[in-house]
Amino acid sequence: MDHYDFIIKTVRDAGVLLMRLREEKFETLEKGGDPRDIVTSVDLAVNDFIIGKIRDSFPEDAIYSEEGGGTESGKNSWAIDPIDGTFNFSRSIPYYAICIACLTDGVSVAGAVYNPITDELFSFKKGGGAFLNGKPIAVSKVSNLKDAAVFFRAGRKPELWEWGGASYAKLLAHAKRTSNYGGSALDTCFVAAGRIEANIYGRLTTMDIAAAIGILYEAGGRIVNNKGESVVLSTEPQTVVMANNEAIEKEILALLF
DSSP states (O other), rough: OOOHHHHHHHHHHHHHHHHHTTTTTOOEETTTTTTEEEEEHHHEEEEEEEHHHHHHHHHHSSEEEETTOOOOOEEEEEEEEEEHHHHHHHHHHHHHHHEEEEEEETTEEEEEEEETTEEEEEEEEEETTTTTTTEEEOOOOOOOOOOOOEEEEEEOOGGGGGHHHHHHHHHHSSEEEOOOSOHHHHHHHHHHSSSEEEEEEEEEEEEGHHHHHHHHHHTTEEOOTTTTTOOOSSSSOOEEESSSSSSHHHHHHHOOO
């Protein structure tokens, strides 16, 4: 089984496990003493399940997990997030996803983002396209911010609040629609599928959603920082702008930064 097929099978199997565990009583815990940063016992169970599957099939590969840490680089490695959108999951809001990506020399080469509630499975192969439930997807052709749907999330850090409030007001005035659903992997896939045109994050750990970023690139999208520089996968939080094309990207950068 190649990496892509392994990912598709594993992410679906992980979804079955998540759906079973969500019907049982589960724990919700704080991370690092921050009541707004949480992890559930289901995150941890799904995390262990995915790591076990990877170690069984690719025992020499490094693994980075949003919930378990690890090594982010190496010739062959994996980046996983067992539940991206844990808060939504903990409140039964059906907007969260399981993320698995395979990396070679720190670059995503295959991956999947799966929402088991909607049964939408986004995936990609580097150089081979992006897909939703096996059908090709591509970014939208909207080229003006006034016609664009945008997701915006400033972040929890107090130093971002003033910028976040001012930026939200600007987007309300200049974009067609501004929202925040609270799940960065699915947000990214929504740009890839042409459902929205852009995402802006005050802080985002890109390695957590390496699969979604690979999907967006394969669908024709763009990802830069607040200086307009291409974003690399990292475990360090950074400011990120995702867009369907350069025109939307430039409008956002000029407006917010």
